Amino acid sequence: MNGGFPESLQFSFADGINAWVDWLVLHYGDHLRSVSNQLLGVLVGLEDLLRMMPWWLLVAVVGVLxxxxNRSVPRALVLMALATGIGMLGLWDKLLQTLALILVSTGLCVLIGVPLGVLLATRALARRLLLPVLDVMQTLPAFVYLIPVLMLFGLGKVPAVFATLIYALPPLVRLTHLGLAQIDPSLLKAARGLGASRWQGLHRVALPLAMPSIMAGLNQSVMMALSMVVVASMIGARGLGEDVLAGIQTLNVGQGLQAGLAIVALAMVIDRISQGYGHGGTRGQGERPRA
Incomplete structure (x- = not known):
């Protein structure tokens, strides 16, 4: 007796998906290449700008931020030391490549995620439609959506940006929605009663009150973007993830560990700065510095 699943009940939608992607490339390939070239220009321009800065100036910027x-000098010195340590490992140029990728990906997350979070907080229909999509984006393995991204944009930095965007966007959308949903409705009614328009109430009342939650979402998006660094290197993004990947391929434990620790150091720098701004710049007052 065969215990396998009956063939009469089996089906596959793979051919339909492939046909749709082929249609997309055929009819919108030129537009996608235009978007790709513009985004690549932004990435390369940001990398060039970072390379023009003396290393000590970038470290000083980290310290000032x-x-x-955090209003904590010891914490600022620790984060400056972490940034300097990446350069001492000979990974400064790769750090700049990774930093440019993270900044562009995070910028796109903010441009898309905050408006989507506002939409979720104000429209019940949007919540019913978009929340399942966010669930899929958070749980779908990265390698699954890398396939259509590669078909649409080819190898390089641009598909890495879009893959990172898909993976890192949901936390920012969800926490923006959560922050806005937790605001006392009476505050918004009071603003409307004082003559504020819906946009003014959102801009001057709701968003400032939800800012800690939004910054927490931004922090999570940045951390998830950093976790995509190695995956992005597999499709030609380069940066610190490239050394981790090379260490895996050649069984070079030292090279992989160095690059991995550099990624951790970069994550700690970005995490402490973004968390400090998320708490209104009051972290570090009345608590011991934590690196």
Whole structure:
């Protein structure tokens, strides 16, 4: 007796998906290449700008941002030391490549994620339609959506940006929605009663009150974007993930560990700065610095 699943009940939608992707490439390939070229220009321009900065100036910028976010000199010095340590490992140029990728991906997350979070908070229909999509984006393995992204944009930095965007966007959308949903409705009614329009109430009341939650979402998006660094290197993004991948392929434990620790150091720098701004710049007052 065969215990396998009956063939009469089996089906596959793979051919339909492939046909749709082929149609998309055929009819919108030129537009996609235009978008790809523009985004690549932004990425390369940002990398060139970072390379023009002396290393000590970038480390100083890290220190200033860390102090401004946390009001803690010891914490700022620790984060500056972490940034300097990446350069001492000979990974400065790769750090700049990874930083440019993270900044562009995070910028796109903010441009898309915050408006989507506002939409979820204000429209019940949007919640019913988009929340399942966010669930899929968070649980779908990265290698699954890398296939259509590669078909649409080819190898290089641009598909890495889109793959990172898909993976890192949901936390920002969800936490923006959560922050807005937790606001006392009476505050918004009071603003409307004082003559504020819906846009003014959102801009001057709702978003400032939800800012800690939005910044927490941004922090999570950045951390998830950093976790995609190695995956992005597999499709030609280069950066710190390239050394981790090379270490895996050649069984070079030292090379992989160095690059991995550099990614951890970068994550700690970004995490402490973004968390400080998420708490209104009050972290570091009345608590011991934590790196």
């Amino acid at each position: 860390a102090w401004h976010a």
